[in-house]
Amino acid sequence: MMRSFAAWLTIVILGASLLFAAVSLPFGSPAMSDMDDYFISHGQEQTGANNIVTSIVFDFRGFDTIGEACVLFTAVFGVSVLFRSRKKGEDYEYE
Structure with a gap:
């Protein structure tokens, strides 16, 4: 009950x-x-680019675009780790 309240409070x-x-x-x-x-x-x-959108994305905001790509790949990797299938009876070993 208290966990549910704390979760809702955090969301709000x-x-x-x-x-x-x-x-x-x-x-x-x-x-x-x-x-x-x-x-x-x-x-x-x-920039030497004829397309203004291309020049903004790849030249003026190049580092931002690289950062967005890193965030996207990290999210995909995280979701794939969460949803990977385990063999039946396999359990994680903690050392």
């Missing part, structure tokens, strides 16, 4: 925190439009 607090963070994000601020204009006007000369 986490959900409220995420909702507060999402509401307080500065979408549409003037700084965002300045960045867009900069990428559009300087993207091809700085």
Whole structure:
């Protein structure tokens, strides 16, 4: 009973925190439009790519893209470890 209450309390607090963070994000601020204009006007000369989306993803935000790929592969690996099948009667050995 107490575990269930603690789990629900944790979920509610986490959900409220995420909702507060999402509401307080500065979408549409003037700084965002300045960045867009900069990428559009300087993207091809700085990166050599004809596609502005490709130049942003692979050149301007390259490290972020690598980080996202690492997170994705880690999540897939974690799920595969959780759902791997064990042979019948096999148990984990703790040392």
